[in-house]
Amino acid sequence: MRAFFDSDLWWSFTRSRITVASAIVAFICIGGAFMAPLLAPHDPFDLASLQLMDAFTPPIWTAEGNPTYPLGTDDQGRDVLSAIMYGARVSLFVGFAATIFATCVGVLVGLLAGYLGGTADALLMRIADIQLTFPSILVALLVDGIVRAALPREVHDQIALFVVVFAIGISEWPKFARTVRGSTLVERNKEYVLAARVIGLSKAKIMLQHVLPNVLGPVLVIGTLNLALAILAEATLSFLGVGVPPTQPSLGTLIRIGNDFLFSGEWWITIFPGVALIVMVLSVNLLGDWLRDALNPKLR
Amino acid sequence: MTAPLLEVRNLRVEFHTRRGTLTALNDVSLTIAPGEVLGMVGESGAGKSMTGAAIIGLIEPPGRIAAGQVLLDGRRIDNLRYDQMRQVRGRQIGAIFQDPLTTLNPLYTVGRQLVETITTHLPLNPAQARKRAIEWLEMVGIPAAAQRIDSYPHEFSGGMRQRVVIALALCAEPRLIVADEPTTALDVSIQAQVIALLKRLAREKGTAMLLVTHDMGVIAETADRVAVMYAGRIAEIGPVRDIVKAPNHPYTAGLMASIPPLDRRVDKLAAIEGSMPRLSAIPPGCAYNPRCPRVFDRCVRERPDLLDAGTTRAACWLHAHG
Amino acid sequence: MLEANDLARYFDVSRPALQRLIAREPRRTLRAVDGVSFTIPKGQTLSLVGESGCGKSTVARLVVGLYPPSDGTVAFDNQPLSVARADPAQRQRMQMIFQDPYASLNPRWRVRDIIAEPIRAFKLVDGKDAILARVGQLLTQVGLAPADGEKFPHEFSGGQRQRISIARALSSNPEFLVCDEPTSALDVSVQAQILNLMKELQRSLGLTYLFISHNLAVVRQVSDRVGVMYLGRIVEQAPAETLFTTPRHPYTRALMEAIPDLDMTGRTRIPVGGEVPSPISPPSGCAFHPRCPLANDRCKAERPLAQPAGESLVACHAVEEGRG
Numbered sequence: 001m002r003a004f005f006d007s008d009l010w011w012s013f014t015r016s017r018i019t020v021a022s023a024i025v026a027f028i029c030i031g032g033a034f035m036a037p038l039l040a041p042h043d044p045f046d047l048a049s050l051q052l053m054d055a056f057t058p059p060i061w062t063a064e065g066n067p068t069y070p071l072g073t074d075d076q077g078r079d080v081l082s083a084i085m086y087g088a089r090v091s092l093f094v095g096f097a098a099t100i101f102a103t104c105v106g107v108l109v110g111l112l113a114g115y116l117g118g119t120a121d122a123l124l125m126r127i128a129d130i131q132l133t134f135p136s137i138l139v140a141l142l143v144d145g146i147v148r149a150a151l152p153r154e155v156h157d158q159i160a161l162f163v164v165v166f167a168i169g170i171s172e173w174p175k176f177a178r179t180v181r182g183s184t185l186v187e188r189n190k191e192y193v194l195a196a197r198v199i200g201l202s203k204a205k206i207m208l209q210h211v212l213p214n215v216l217g218p219v220l221v222i223g224t225l226n227l228a229l230a231i232l233a234e235a236t237l238s239f240l241g242v243g244v245p246p247t248q249p250s251l252g253t254l255i256r257i258g259n260d261f262l263f264s265g266e267w268w269i270t271i272f273p274g275v276a277l278i279v280m281v282l283s284v285n286l287l288g289d290w291l292r293d294a295l296n297p298k299l300r
Numbered sequence: 301m302t303a304p305l306l307e308v309r310n311l312r313v314e315f316h317t318r319r320g321t322l323t324a325l326n327d328v329s330l331t332i333a334p335g336e337v338l339g340m341v342g343e344s345g346a347g348k349s350m351t352g353a354a355i356i357g358l359i360e361p362p363g364r365i366a367a368g369q370v371l372l373d374g375r376r377i378d379n380l381r382y383d384q385m386r387q388v389r390g391r392q393i394g395a396i397f398q399d400p401l402t403t404l405n406p407l408y409t410v411g412r413q414l415v416e417t418i419t420t421h422l423p424l425n426p427a428q429a430r431k432r433a434i435e436w437l438e439m440v441g442i443p444a445a446a447q448r449i450d451s452y453p454h455e456f457s458g459g460m461r462q463r464v465v466i467a468l469a470l471c472a473e474p475r476l477i478v479a480d481e482p483t484t485a486l487d488v489s490i491q492a493q494v495i496a497l498l499k500r501l502a503r504e505k506g507t508a509m510l511l512v513t514h515d516m517g518v519i520a521e522t523a524d525r526v527a528v529m530y531a532g533r534i535a536e537i538g539p540v541r542d543i544v545k546a547p548n549h550p551y552t553a554g555l556m557a558s559i560p561p562l563d564r565r566v567d568k569l570a571a572i573e574g575s576m577p578r579l580s581a582i583p584p585g586c587a588y589n590p591r592c593p594r595v596f597d598r599c600v601r602e603r604p605d606l607l608d609a610g611t612t613r614a615a616c617w618l619h620a621h622g
Numbered sequence: 623m624l625e626a627n628d629l630a631r632y633f634d635v636s637r638p639a640l641q642r643l644i645a646r647e648p649r650r651t652l653r654a655v656d657g658v659s660f661t662i663p664k665g666q667t668l669s670l671v672g673e674s675g676c677g678k679s680t681v682a683r684l685v686v687g688l689y690p691p692s693d694g695t696v697a698f699d700n701q702p703l704s705v706a707r708a709d710p711a712q713r714q715r716m717q718m719i720f721q722d723p724y725a726s727l728n729p730r731w732r733v734r735d736i737i738a739e740p741i742r743a744f745k746l747v748d749g750k751d752a753i754l755a756r757v758g759q760l761l762t763q764v765g766l767a768p769a770d771g772e773k774f775p776h777e778f779s780g781g782q783r784q785r786i787s788i789a790r791a792l793s794s795n796p797e798f799l800v801c802d803e804p805t806s807a808l809d810v811s812v813q814a815q816i817l818n819l820m821k822e823l824q825r826s827l828g829l830t831y832l833f834i835s836h837n838l839a840v841v842r843q844v845s846d847r848v849g850v851m852y853l854g855r856i857v858e859q860a861p862a863e864t865l866f867t868t869p870r871h872p873y874t875r876a877l878m879e880a881i882p883d884l885d886m887t888g889r890t891r892i893p894v895g896g897e898v899p900s901p902i903s904p905p906s907g908c909a910f911h912p913r914c915p916l917a918n919d920r921c922k923a924e925r926p927l928a929q930p931a932g933e934s935l936v937a938c939h940a941v942e943e944g945r946g
Contacts (some may be wrong), residue, residue: 190725190726191720191721191726192719192726194683194726195787195790195791196719196739198686198687198716198717199713199794200743202705202738214729342809343809344809376690387807397650418875457897458898487673487674487836487898488673488881489673489876489894489898492881493895495882514810517881517882520882520883521882521883555810555811557811558810560814560817561839562878565862565863568821568841569817569843571816572814573813576779578779
């Protein structure tokens with residue numbers, strides 16, 4: 001741990017104010033989201049506690065504001081702040097899960113393609129190319145459509161979250177695969193890999209013990225940037241109504257629902273989830289940008 | 301002695317890092333007369349390339365010249381603005397680097413790069429410049445120069461590319477050439493051709509040259525005088541013959557002895573134990589003292605400046621008199 | 623210990639099939655190694671010298687089985703290399719040392735794990751403490767301290783890293799070491815240390831070396847026998863003393879002539895003209911003929927075979943005909 005705080009990475013982190021700021025913001029977002037049940041002032045899913053009387057309460061600083069609902073309430077009297085916190089939880093879960101899924105698939109494919117070369121390489125990378133020609137939204141709609149058609153509604157609602165994760169992840173893995181393949185091609189010809197081959201270590205061992213640790217740097221960067229993209233993709237899907245089930249509203253769902261009230265004057269129902277989304281994505285993105293520069297030896 | 305063309309006075313180059321300031325060059329002073337070749341040798345990290353870079357004004361941040369002066373023909377050039385320095389670099393100083401690909405622009409033909417350099421620095425029109433460019437390519441030994449002038453750098457082989465770089469460095473008729481490991485990337489048989497070429501051109505044009513290399517053989521063949529660098533300082537400087545045959549600094553002696561001979565087999569080579577200190581851990585006193593076989597108490601306490609040691613000047617307390 | 627017979631390795635350097643089809647190009651092969659034969663007796667050192675692209679590193683890799691040969695055979699201790707490579711007990715007897723001390727050690731591993739890797743792979747020593755003790759012993763053997771095992775490669779200088787590389791190679795108790803330019807990335811004073819260490823290890827452990835280098839002076843210090851390579855072939859092979867005192871092949875002589883003279887006798891060297899041709903389209907006949915002062919029509923047409931000349935094996939028509 002001491003080694004970490006002494007490292008160049010930590011040093012470059014503390015030197016960049018904007019990075020520290022976005023790290024703090026990202027930390028608050030993630031912390032607030034994951035601890036929503038503890039921190040949120042209300043439980044938006046507890047139907048019993050909903051007060052229809054309090055519906056459409058504007059934010060606290062307006063004339064009709066109510067201190068119980070800092071950011072106002074929606075049409076059902078749900079606290080917008082609590083809904084955002086619970087929604088961010090879903091958004092972040094989908095974002096992280098989809099990114100981890102894409103990372104695992106991409107790293108595996110990239111490592112195999114780069115290290116084995118030849119036909120395996122050609123085949124895997126052509127699949128990645130084909131995958132890249134489909135926009136992620138299209139893939140997600142396709143997967144969602146198939147699942148909807150194939151499975152009964154109850155089952156679908158149960159696994160809907162995972163369908164979204166799969167849909168987003170499957171459209172993102174080629175980026176990881178390409179990067180990892182590129183780094184693997186460089187590493188596999190380095191002499192430390194040759195030394196391991198002279199000993200006669202198996203391909204799997206060489207890939208996992210030698211090549212993998214040395215290609216993870218760029219993966220971390222794309223992973224972070226991709227997290228932001230995945231959160232946005234989820235929001236888009238949910239906004240279109242094909243994302244997470246309405247029983248587990250994400251930020252995208254909240255924006256969609258709130259959208260209906262935008263022109264009737266209840267702007268806070270949609271604007272606040274939107275702002276939360278932007279802040280979250282921006283801070284994660286800035287972190288990713290910093291990480292990319294910090295890990296790039298040429299820019300040091 | 302004629303007035304020196306290049307004079308470096310007490311040059312100090314520092315790198316500011318988060319772990320403190322590293323001194324890459326410390327108190328380096330040297331002169332090069334017109335037509336003279338000064339060789340500069342040393343182990344990697346000793347500061348030999350840094351000296352070349354400081355002279356041509358190409359020290360990259362976080363490095364900077366912290367003290368000292370570089371004078372070309374009596375005029376300071378270390379404090380010039382970037383665009384002024386660029387003028388000097390093209391017109392007065394030519395640079396040759398180890399990797400020819402870093403000097404040549406891959407997108408332009410060799411001819412275009414030569415013509416551009418010539419017309420920028422010499423009062424010639426493009427047609428005359430092209431003629432001059434062909435002459436230069438012939439002079440550096442490129443066969444069928446008139447046809448090959450319109451080729452791109454990648455169409456030349458490594459040795460030919462380095463010849464083009466030499467033509468490019470010389471075509472503005474500079475008075476000083478800074479050559480940083482010009483033959484290191486080349487094969488032995490090509491290396492010999494390039495050294496012979498550099499030597500001949502420097503002699504014919506009366507150009508002074510700073511030749512930075514780790515290869516003592518190249519120095520012995522080409523240089524008139526030699527500066528031996530160690531841990532950012534000049535350890536010894538003097539005529540090439542004396543440095544090679546009768547060195548006065550124990551480091552120079554160790555360096556010479558560790559070169560494997562071609563003409564006989566020795567059972568055990570004379571190696572210098574240990575390795576050169578990192579810039580962050582240069583020992584007090586003489587930087588060479590932990591490895592020196594002739595170390596005594598003064599070496600550990602006090603840092604020696606260059607002292608007269610017969611035919612050469614050596615930074616070694618063995619040559620302190622009185 | 624090791625015998626290579628008519629060893630060859632071709633690389634396919636053609637462009638992808640589609641591009642080739644569009645440009646109507648034939649397949650292109652690079653003959654990196656083209657018919658190389660040698661034997662290395664136990665406890666001796668054979669060196670291969672030559673300029674970049676002559677195929678010497680490819681030979682090194684063929685000999686430890688990193689590439690399969692396109693043609694010819696390698697026998698390790700009288701068994702075919704592929705058989706020897708398949709058996710861990712045989713495989714551990716051969717090891718390799720590399721050129722670049724910065725690339726030959728995995729930057730994310732501690733030195734002790736790097737050195738212990740072959741020990742673990744071949745299950746030579748059991749138990750954590752025993753492995754650690756063995757690593758310490760190896761580190762001492764190459765002139766480092768056992769405590770250095772806790773560090774990472776980037777904390778060491780180039781020469782020290784090369785020592786770590788040697789310790790890793792020694793950890794499987796090998797008898798045969800392939801050394802691919804082990805000192806060419808090092809400073810000259812450190813190079814002498816490493817060469818001394820390698821010679822001392824050879825004496826004390828009875829090692830057999832295949833030594834690859836472009837530096838003739840270094841080769842002279844370590845070799846019993848030397849092969850000079852040019853464009854994938856050995857043009858001259860002889861006991862080290864013979865090769866350096868009476869070089870016979872015009873290329874060997876040109877190489878020696880090209881080395882800058884430290885003695886400053888003031889002799890004017892006549893550098894050999896021209897450049898090394900591309901191994902994709904090597905010259906006909908003797909590959910050296912476009913640069914050779916002795917070349918005639920026969921050299922252009924007919925590939926010379928290695929013929930004994932004194933103690934040497936020389937592939938040169940001029941030498942064979944007594945024109946040299």
